[in-house]
Amino acid sequence: MTSTAPGDTRRGKIQTVLGLIEPAALGPTLMHEHLIWDIRNPEMAAAPDQGPEITLCNCFRMNYGRWKVPGNLVLRCRETAAEEVGRLREVGGSAIVELSSGGLAPDPEGLAEVSRKTGIHVVMGCGHYVDAYQDRRNDTRTVDDFAAEMVVQVTEGAWGTGVRAGIIGEIGCQAPWTELEKRVMRGALIAQAETGAALNVHPGRDPDQPQEIADFIRAAGHPLDRVILSHIDRTIFDTDRLLRLADTGCVIEFDLFGQENAFYKLAPIDMPNDAQRLKMIRRLIERGHLARVVISHDICYRTRLSRFGGHGYTHIFENVLPLMRERGFGAAEIDAIMVGNPRRLLAFP
Numbered sequence: 096m097t098s099t100a101p102g103d104t105r106r107g108k109i110q111t112v113l114g115l116i117e118p119a120a121l122g123p124t125l126m127h128e129h130l131i132w133d134i135r136n137p138e139m140a141a142a143p144d145q146g147p148e149i150t151l152c153n154c155f156r157m158n159y160g161r162w163k164v165p166g167n168l169v170l171r172c173r174e175t176a177a178e179e180v181g182r183l184r185e186v187g188g189s190a191i192v193e194l195s196s197g198g199l200a201p202d203p204e205g206l207a208e209v210s211r212k213t214g215i216h217v218v219m220g221c222g223h224y225v226d227a228y229q230d231r232r233n234d235t236r237t238v239d240d241f242a243a244e245m246v247v248q249v250t251e252g253a254w255g256t257g258v259r260a261g262i263i264g265e266i267g268c269q270a271p272w273t274e275l276e277k278r279v280m281r282g283a284l285i286a287q288a289e290t291g292a293a294l295n296v297h298p299g300r301d302p303d304q305p306q307e308i309a310d311f312i313r314a315a316g317h318p319l320d321r322v323i324l325s326h327i328d329r330t331i332f333d334t335d336r337l338l339r340l341a342d343t344g345c346v347i348e349f350d351l352f353g354q355e356n357a358f359y360k361l362a363p364i365d366m367p368n369d370a371q372r373l374k375m376i377r378r379l380i381e382r383g384h385l386a387r388v389v390i391s392h393d394i395c396y397r398t399r400l401s402r403f404g405g406h407g408y409t410h411i412f413e414n415v416l417p418l419m420r421e422r423g424f425g426a427a428e429i430d431a432i433m434v435g436n437p438r439r440l441l442a443f444p
Contacts (some may be wrong), residue, residue, distance in 0.1 A: 105291070105443040110249070110261035111190075112207040112217045122189030124437035125408060127265070127295065127325055127350040127391035130193050130209055131216070132169065133200035134395045136227055136375060139165040145428060149397055154404035158396065160358040167208055167397050179212040179400050186412035188297055188439070190216035192391070194295055194325075195267040195438045197221075198228030203258035218441055220295060221248035221260035222286075223279050225267030234275060241282025242289070249290045261441060263287055264295030265325055272306045277311075281390045284317045289370045293321040295348075300362040302331050309343040319345040321440060323389065328372050329364055336377060341384045346440065349376060350391040353399065353406040369415055373422055376432075383406060389436050390415075 108115040146164030195201045210217040248260045266283045287294045298305045355368040397423040401407030
């Protein structure tokens with residue numbers, strides 16, 4: 096991978112929506128969240144009935160049951176986002192990586208406003224989500240076109256603004272992987288090589304697809320040490336697959352902390368609880384992969400925000416970190432997962 100060019104002002108720094116910062120300024124970090132988003136697919140967005148307002152009487156049914164409510168999957172209010180993010184400072188949080196890529200209604204200027212209001216560092220992603228969410232004009236675009244777009248999003252500004260992305264992703268994949276998604280991925284790898292930015296990948300909901308993606312990247316001649324594979328806690332459930340994937344050198348992201356319901360709306364998956372997630376992380380540490388673990392919540396339902404009855408962005412700090420200490424995680428291990436690994440991944444080489 097080509098690192099940033101000599102004299103590039105990004106070299107050795109982290110690029111937030113408000114500008115460059117030194118890695119030392121980045122404290123405990125959530126590596127995969129959505130602050131202002133719309134994850135409705137086109138059919139859901141077009142539905143005449145977007146569902147009822149969220150109340151304490153119905154939020155559990157929306158969050159954990161089979162009730163599909165399109166309006167729960169979109170948040171455009173910057174004030175609400177700032178209110179929720181601001182709570183993170185109270186519990187020791189420092190930064191959030193926001194990965195609402197193309198197809199998820201990114202709002203770069205909104206993220207900058209939230210960061211200014213809260214004092215929380217926000218690192219923004221770029222690129223495109225899964226096939227069904229993409230602008231259909233992407234169907235005829237080339238790999239080089241996608242690559243050039245992502246380079247501009249990192250170096251000049253994203254989505255028609257001057258706000259620059261600090262990471263590429265989340266790049267959407269599904270199982271089976273579509274040709275459009277593969278073209279976007281190839282473009283993302285070229286952009287990563289040119290800019291030095293880390294790459295976050297959304298794998299499909301098949302236990303073998305994260306490995307397929309890692310093998311694809313390796314076969315294309317790109318290193319995996321700055322590639323983060325998201326949603327592993329809803330994708331891989333056996334130790335052999337998990338360790339084989341980590342052995343490729345990629346970064347493993349457990350980003351659904353706080354989702355502990357057995358019923359998962361999007362696939363026939365038995366979602367693990369937070370304690371089971373920590374057991375998987377322990378397996379990785381025992382294998383020598385502490386430097387390849389990051390965690391987050393991936394909040395993209397309103398009912399997961401505290402004002403709508405959910406756990407909010409503070410859950411890991413208030414509940415998971417104490418549980419980690421109770422389960423024997425040392426201070427150095429927690430610091431690596433929450434601070435050291437994010438600093439290394441988000442700093443441009």
